[in-house]
Amino acid sequence: MRVTVLDHPLVAHKLSVLRDKSTPSPVFRQLVEELVTLLAYEATREVRVEPITIQTPVAETQGVGLSRPRPLVVPILRAGLGMLEGMTRLIPTAEVGFLGMARDDTTLDIITYAERLPEDLTGRQVYVLDPMLATGGTLREAIKFLYRRGAEQITCVCLLAAPEGIAKLEEELGDAEANLVLAAIDERLDENAYIVPGLGDAGDRLYGVVD
Ligand SMILES: O=P(O)(O)OC[C@H]1O[C@H](OP(=O)(O)OP(=O)(O)O)[C@H](O)[C@@H]1O
Numbered sequence: 001m002r003v004t005v006l007d008h009p010l011v012a013h014k015l016s017v018l019r020d021k022s023t024p025s026p027v028f029r030q031l032v033e034e035l036v037t038l039l040a041y042e043a044t045r046e047v048r049v050e051p052i053t054i055q056t057p058v059a060e061t062q063g064v065g066l067s068r069p070r071p072l073v074v075p076i077l078r079a080g081l082g083m084l085e086g087m088t089r090l091i092p093t094a095e096v097g098f099l100g101m102a103r104d105d106t107t108l109d110i111i112t113y114a115e116r117l118p119e120d121l122t123g124r125q126v127y128v129l130d131p132m133l134a135t136g137g138t139l140r141e142a143i144k145f146l147y148r149r150g151a152e153q154i155t156c157v158c159l160l161a162a163p164e165g166i167a168k169l170e171e172e173l174g175d176a177e178a179n180l181v182l183a184a185i186d187e188r189l190d191e192n193a194y195i196v197p198g199l200g201d202a203g204d205r206l207y208g209v210v211d
Pocket residue numbers: 076077078079080101102103104130131132133134135136137138139165193201202203204
């Protein structure tokens with residue numbers, strides 16, 4: 001797995017405001033979108049393009065267009081949904097599929113409660129959106145699911161990761177090609193498997209607390 005941490009003062013600044021527990025939901029949502037657009041620029045560095053011929057007002061020239069099949073963006077509900085707008089702002093013609101997954105905060109088991117994706121992902125480049133990579137359980141399940149459907153290259157876009165979660169993904173994914181693009185790698189997980197210092201529960205901060 002190739003891990004890229006975006007080293008940029010604006011990313012660090014926006015992330016600092018996100019971490020602040022006094023930042024209210026509307027500001028939090030706006031900052032997540034802005035951060036994802038910055039991360040998306042790096043995450044799509046290898047998006048497949050093909051040559052096209054275009055006519056400028058002055059002359060004919062060669063350019064590039066996105067190849068088919070188009071890239072597929074997969075936000076992991078709930079919290080990943082807060083990243084969708086920021087990602088599609090950069091690649092508006094991408095297709096979007098959905099995975100609904102929740103971590104049981106006691107057992108840390110992953111429950112997949114919704115799925116709306118093409119049956120066949122053969123040859124597709126897939127961008128998975130989830131702000132938090134904690135134990136890595138959720139992303140591991142999502143990546144395995146997408147590879148089983150035939151995805152060719154998977155890039156995960158996250159805001160924060162714990163070293164424990166990255167290590168788990170690296171160990172369990174073996175040679176499978178996957179990229180991980182992040183705003184920061186934090187210190188560790190706490191006893192409840194929350195990222196430290198982190199930003200709390202991303203889903204709750206975006207959309208409110210659920211029981
Ligand atoms: O790496 P892991 O240990 O699996 O934890 C990370 C997952 O936990 C959060 O989702 P959560 O289960 O809270 O669902 P939500 O987005 O609906 O709040 C987060 O958005 C990740 O999907």
